[in-house]
Amino acid sequence: MAKSRSTFVCQNCGAVTNRWQGRCDSCQEWNSIVEEDAGPPTAIRAHRGRAFALEGLSGEGRAAPRIVTGIAEFDRVTGGGFVHGSVTLLGGEPGIGKSTLLIQACAALARRGARVIYISGEEAVAQVRLRAARLDLADASVELASATQVEDILATCSTGKRAALIVIDSIQTMHTETVESSPGTVTQVRASAQALLRHAKHSGSSIILVGHVTKDGQVAGPRVVEHMVDAVLSFEGDGAHHFRMLRASKNRFGATGEIGVFEMTGLGLAEVANPSALFLAGRDAAAPGAAVLAGMEGQRPMLIEIQALVAPSSLGTPRRAVVGFDQNRLAMILAVLEAHGGLKLGAHDVYLNVAGGMRADEPAADLAAAAALVSSLTGAPLPPRQVYFGEIGLSGAVRPVIHAGLRLKESGKLGFSSAVLSQLQQLNDEDKSAGVTPRPLTDVGALVAEIARSATRRREGQHQDIA
16 A cells, blocks of 8 residues: 655645744745645656647737626726636635625626526525625525535536636635645645636636635735636725725736725625725815825726824834835835935824825825825925825936826816826826826925925914914
């Protein structure tokens, strides 16, 4: 009888070692290496390959057919709908609304006449039915099952009419008989995903795999699963806010970085057609320390508010706290404002927040963050109908950014009248006709001088009112 082999696999990154150790050498994660049974060794059999035809680069190209769900925000993120034979990995924190979003997408697609199969490995069929009844989706002809055996799932999905969409919730609960490890381990997740991937390519069905996330927001399991699938989506949100965001970090059939915005309501997730108006709702335009960023999420322009608070510090080391912004980028902006703007921020606590739970990761947010910081320090409110976008260099220069036309059009649509941007920003006639007046800047020194003049005029006006 052949002796079984044991390997030690990191459950965080999938690295394989020949012995147990407390820390993984690949991802530096502690206590993530688990012993797994690789099964008995198999004899290597020689296989003679079969020659296949090769084709040239020239030829007729056809767009991949799409499975449109009818949920516009979902279809936007996927690039216009799911592609036949594609596999999508959807990750998100527990309770964020992944199952709610997927059951709504399945019901919308089933009502269009397509066959949809929903396999739950975490909930019973009765629980899924209760959620569907609560969302008023019980009339949709979605086929449900509660199963975890991959071979049984594939045999069931292969019978009858080809399914347009198959949802597996979640991939960490699946197990296959081809490997001898426990469900949820790296070996099982990889093998189960590979079996489902082969079924999708052979049958033409589109498959969605739901994945758990780790404490730092990454999809749990080996990174190789993300490389295997065609698209990786993440469903994000803050429990303190009522909206959720669907992002695409990888998409072989569409643009990455796209975002879909949903609002959590009593009847499930509702689409938000104009996210900019949602994120700017209720803002106090007369308060100092608030600047509106004309940002981009993928190919979609979006206006968000950046708030700053600069206050004298009573500590030896002033605080630097950020929410929704890069900590290192804030440190760079503060250094540039001190070196080239003439500001003294070393004795002040600095707090920076992106309102609404959004994240501002692009370099174009530098100018808006700097304007909010200067406004809070001087106490001068920024013009209420003015947006900001531009990258700040270490020399203090304001550099141009991409998609200026889309940013200006979105700003004009929401009633903004002016935009502060780089003097080197190239604008065509169509961009200038958006109804937003460009206000070019050369460096951060000009930004500080402009806000300081506004603060001086405001103080003089207050003194006149008192007199």
